[in-house]
Amino acid sequence: MSVLVYTENWDGKFKKLSYELVSYGAGVAGMINGSLTVLSIGKVDDEELKTLGSYGAQKILSIDNENLKVFDSQAYASVIAEIATREKTTVIIIANNNSGKAVAPRLSVRLKAGIGSGVNKLPVNVNPFTVNKRAYSGNAFAHLVIKSDVKILTLAQNSFDPVTTPNNAIIEKADVSVDKSLIRTEVKEVLKQSGKLLLTDADIVVSGGRGMKSPDNWAPLLELAEALGAATACSRPVSDEGWRPHEEHTGQTGKIIAPNLYIAVGISGATQHLAGVSSSKYIVAINNDKNAPIFEAAQYGIVGDAMKILPKLAEAVKNK
Amino acid sequence: MKILVCISNVPDTTTRIKFTEGDASIDATGIQWVINPWDELSLTRALELKDDPATGIKSVTVAHVGPASSEPTIRKALAIGADDGIRINSESADAFFVAAQLADVAGKEKFDIIMCGIESSDYNGSLVGGMIAEFLGIPSVSAVSGIKIENGSPVVTREIDGGKEIVTVPVPFVAIVQKGIAKEPRIASMRGIMLARTKPIKVFEPVPAEPLTQVISLAKPAPRSACRFIDAENPSQLIELLQNEAKVI
Ligand SMILES: Cc1cc2nc3c(=O)[nH]c(=O)nc-3n(C[C@H](O)[C@H](O)[C@H](O)COP(=O)(O)OP(=O)(O)OC[C@H]3O[C@@H](n4cnc5c(N)ncnc54)[C@H](O)[C@@H]3O)c2cc1C
Numbered sequence: 001m002s003v004l005v006y007t008e009n010w011d012g013k014f015k016k017l018s019y020e021l022v023s024y025g026a027g028v029a030g031m032i033n034g035s036l037t038v039l040s041i042g043k044v045d046d047e048e049l050k051t052l053g054s055y056g057a058q059k060i061l062s063i064d065n066e067n068l069k070v071f072d073s074q075a076y077a078s079v080i081a082e083i084a085t086r087e088k089t090t091v092i093i094i095a096n097n098n099s100g101k102a103v104a105p106r107l108s109v110r111l112k113a114g115i116g117s118g119v120n121k122l123p124v125n126v127n128p129f130t131v132n133k134r135a136y137s138g139n140a141f142a143h144l145v146i147k148s149d150v151k152i153l154t155l156a157q158n159s160f161d162p163v164t165t166p167n168n169a170i171i172e173k174a175d176v177s178v179d180k181s182l183i184r185t186e187v188k189e190v191l192k193q194s195g196k197l198l199l200t201d202a203d204i205v206v207s208g209g210r211g212m213k214s215p216d217n218w219a220p221l222l223e224l225a226e227a228l229g230a231a232t233a234c235s236r237p238v239s240d241e242g243w244r245p246h247e248e249h250t251g252q253t254g255k256i257i258a259p260n261l262y263i264a265v266g267i268s269g270a271t272q273h274l275a276g277v278s279s280s281k282y283i284v285a286i287n288n289d290k291n292a293p294i295f296e297a298a299q300y301g302i303v304g305d306a307m308k309i310l311p312k313l314a315e316a317v318k319n320k
Numbered sequence: 321m322k323i324l325v326c327i328s329n330v331p332d333t334t335t336r337i338k339f340t341e342g343d344a345s346i347d348a349t350g351i352q353w354v355i356n357p358w359d360e361l362s363l364t365r366a367l368e369l370k371d372d373p374a375t376g377i378k379s380v381t382v383a384h385v386g387p388a389s390s391e392p393t394i395r396k397a398l399a400i401g402a403d404d405g406i407r408i409n410s411e412s413a414d415a416f417f418v419a420a421q422l423a424d425v426a427g428k429e430k431f432d433i434i435m436c437g438i439e440s441s442d443y444n445g446s447l448v449g450g451m452i453a454e455f456l457g458i459p460s461v462s463a464v465s466g467i468k469i470e471n472g473s474p475v476v477t478r479e480i481d482g483g484k485e486i487v488t489v490p491v492p493f494v495a496i497v498q499k500g501i502a503k504e505p506r507i508a509s510m511r512g513i514m515l516a517r518t519k520p521i522k523v524f525e526p527v528p529a530e531p532l533t534q535v536i537s538l539a540k541p542a543p544r545s546a547c548r549f550i551d552a553e554n555p556s557q558l559i560e561l562l563q564n565e566a567k568v569i
């Protein structure tokens with residue numbers, strides 16, 4: 001019995017998501033009385049690899065192969081499958097982010113391993129192996145039994161707190177053969193903004209809706225976000241109108257996020273919007289209509305004009 | 321080139337979900353079934369590509385794994401403009417089973433571009449597209465927010481953390497689409513609805529595939545505690561509560 005966690009790295013560094021995955025893996029390993037191995041693909045130095053050990057990894061496998069420089073889901077899935085087979089893995093854990101969603105289903109077919117996707121808690125039971133997964137875009141949970149010998153779980157970001165369990169993990173450089181014929185996608189151009197806090201990584205998010213009235217009214221919202229060290233988001237009509245960039249659109253058809261704190265300003269709280277934010281630990285609503293459905297999802301609310309309230313909030317944060 | 325758009329049918333996104341006795345499945349009474357929003361957008365983009373003769377796209381087919389009762393979903397896609405439809409006659413047991421069916425059809429009928437949505441709004445799996453590609457041993461591109469055909473080859477935009485990449489990929493391949501692929505879903509015209517009645521739907525029986533997972537019950541998320549209102553004249557109280565009570569700032 002063993003658990004294999006795969007974490008990607010971002011320019012040679014891990015981030016909170018990596019430690020969430022390893023901590024979750026340690027939890028599952030505990031439940032099945034198994035060991036925990038963590039796999040890293042790419043150029044990561046030993047100092048950084050060692051940090052994974054602090055969250056319960058017993059063995060850290062590092063693969064740095066020329067042919068894996070560009071992310072190709074087919075090649076990555078073949079490598080992870082090979083390691084999983086070699087390590088006699090019973091449970092594989094991957095992030096439910098863009099690259100995880102690309103790799104996990106391919107791995108499932110390769111290993112004939114059933115997937116519980118987007119889990120946010122430890123399994124309910126390991127025999128039969130049962131997980132709770134998001135369904136109906138957050139309006140329900142499904143109890144899913146995974147019947148195959150090997151199981152794959154994809155973990156929702158920000159849903160499982162990293163737990164430090166100091167461990168002197170051993171670091172091994174693993175070698176794999178990479179079938180070059182599998183790499184058929186070619187990246188022509190990368191358009192990336194750097195230095196900006198990613199919406200999916202943020203602990204605090206301040207989000208604006210149509211109640212902000214005009215793109216010219218965003219300054220006080222940005223000021224509050226800045227004071228809180230928060231990322232900014234918006235509802236779909238706001239991005240459709242071009243008031244804010246598309247990356248900020250949250251909801252069923254945009255990004256699905258789970259920050260500790262989501263502040264919804266001038267957002268009515270349509271089910272499709274809530275589908276993307278209902279896993280937030282706390283929701284604050286600021287809306288001038290006391291009957292807006294967003295207040296049913298919120299723990300704290302202020303009924304009033306956003307334009308008057310936002311500057312006062314920013315002020316209060318700066319003075320705290 | 322030929323495009324296959326995989327469509328699932330899901331409860332209308334505003335549906336208040338109720339369960340049947342024993343919470344084993346959802347109560348379908350009164351539910352309005354719609355084409356999964358992503359699949360509607362995939363279909364829209366596929367038709368836009370076909371409209372432009374320079375792309376060399378000759379046909380757009382839709383495929384659905386489902387019982388005869390889900391045929392109206394396929395007819396709707398034909399009314400929007402798909403040329404023909406394929407139905408694999410089976411309940412959709414799980415993502416692995418569904419993908420095995422779609423991969424079989426896509427391989428046999430030799431489609432060049434296979435489009436799937438990033439997730440179905442009922443099962444929220446994000447699985448079927450990637451699985452089809454692996455069954456067929458062909459490339460897939462995930463989080464696709466744009467597809468063009470340049471000199472007969474696909475050029476795809478995919479979303480990555482904090483940005484995008486422009487990627488080339490040979491056919492056949494699977495495009496797993498998300499926001500941006502098309503602006504507004506195309507809707508059926510009166511003429512489209514008339515034409516759809518005579519467009520062909522081929523029905524295939526399923527190939528054997530053992531489902532790997534099974535939903536045993538459904539549950540509602542725990543209700544949130546009631547909202548605590550803070551006086552609009554004194555918003556700084558909110559900051560204090562977030563700091564000392566919720567401890568999130
Ligand atoms: C298939 C489908 C998918 C969808 N996906 C998404 C999605 O992913 N994300 C998404 O957000 N939406 C989505 N929608 C749209 C969704 O149904 C709503 O239309 C949308 O969320 C409403 O955005 P809003 O809350 O900003 O605007 P509105 O509903 O117009 O709400 C504006 C709110 O601002 C308040 N307000 C007005 N003035 C002020 C003021 N001065 N101060 C404070 N408050 C004020 C109003 O009381 C109101 O509650 C989807 C719809 C469909 C059909």
Ligand SMILES: Nc1ncnc2c1ncn2[C@@H]1O[C@H](COP(=O)(O)O)[C@@H](O)[C@H]1O
Pocket residue numbers: 325326327328329356358359383384385386412415418422435436437438439440441443444445446447448449
């Ligand atoms: N029963 C089905 N028939 C046809 N296509 C499907 C079916 N279920 C899922 N799909 C496709 O797979 C995508 C992702 O679904 P899922 O993996 O269930 O989240 C959908 O957007 C569809 O394109």
